[in-house]
Amino acid sequence: MSVVIITGGSRGLGRSAALQCAARGMGVIVTYNSHPAGAQAVAAEIAQSGGKAIALPLDVGRISTFPTFREQVVEALQRVWTRADFDYLVNNAGHGLFEPIATISETQFDGLFNVHLKGPFFLTQTLLPLMKDGGAIVNMTSATTRVATAGVAPYAAFKGGLEVLTRYMAKEFGPRRIRANSIAPGAIRTDLGGGLNAVFETMLAGQTALGRVGEPDDVGRVVATLLCEDSGWINAQNVEVGGGYII
Numbered sequence: 001m002s003v004v005i006i007t008g009g010s011r012g013l014g015r016s017a018a019l020q021c022a023a024r025g026m027g028v029i030v031t032y033n034s035h036p037a038g039a040q041a042v043a044a045e046i047a048q049s050g051g052k053a054i055a056l057p058l059d060v061g062r063i064s065t066f067p068t069f070r071e072q073v074v075e076a077l078q079r080v081w082t083r084a085d086f087d088y089l090v091n092n093a094g095h096g097l098f099e100p101i102a103t104i105s106e107t108q109f110d111g112l113f114n115v116h117l118k119g120p121f122f123l124t125q126t127l128l129p130l131m132k133d134g135g136a137i138v139n140m141t142s143a144t145t146r147v148a149t150a151g152v153a154p155y156a157a158f159k160g161g162l163e164v165l166t167r168y169m170a171k172e173f174g175p176r177r178i179r180a181n182s183i184a185p186g187a188i189r190t191d192l193g194g195g196l197n198a199v200f201e202t203m204l205a206g207q208t209a210l211g212r213v214g215e216p217d218d219v220g221r222v223v224a225t226l227l228c229e230d231s232g233w234i235n236a237q238n239v240e241v242g243g244g245y246i247i
Helices: 010-022 037-047 063-082 108-129 153-176 200-206 216-227
Strands: 004-005 027-030 053-057 086-091 131-140 179-187 240-243
Touching: 004 063, 010 027, 010 086, 010 131, 010 216, 027 037, 027 063, 037 053, 053 063, 063 108, 063 153, 086 108, 086 216, 108 131, 108 153, 131 153, 131 216, 153 179, 179 216, 216 240
Parallel strands: 004 027, 004 086, 027 053, 086 131, 131 179, 179 240
Antiparallel strands: none
């Protein structure tokens, strides 16, 4: 059984990705920070469906905690799957912030940077020795890297950096046959940044070619697909999953 680690797997896109990966026969390690009950519920749902999953705590914004997390991963892999390595990593954890460039604080800026770019960089570095050759990485970016949206400049900038980092991962990890791709969700109905109200959702749906906002499973299915062997020749790509958002 292949094993995937999904950061921020307690709700939203991470939860969907976890369930979709489990439905394709993968073992799942989901991480949580502020919502342990949600992560435990995801693991329990997977177990009830006959799969194997566990939830581990992780603050992607605190690099100093990564060595401890790696030790927990090693223990879990041996205990649950009787193996010393894992196959796939999904860097999904994140949070939204709506604040114009003119007023955003350095603390807010640094918080976004640590979670959306610095964290994925060093978490991947920390876990890379445990990743099996021939594995795959999926980094969650955003359609805001293509469509400038007032109020999310730092978030979008760091997601843009993660998109570039993805290509470098593909380049540097290629000798180990580890693929790296990123997914850029468009307008999706999650609680990131406070969620969508009816007026905002109607506006976003009108800007999307398929006439609606996306659901978490629209993205989760693509995450699972990119990890599967059928996508084995897809590498160093950023795939926008937005139903034709502002085209």
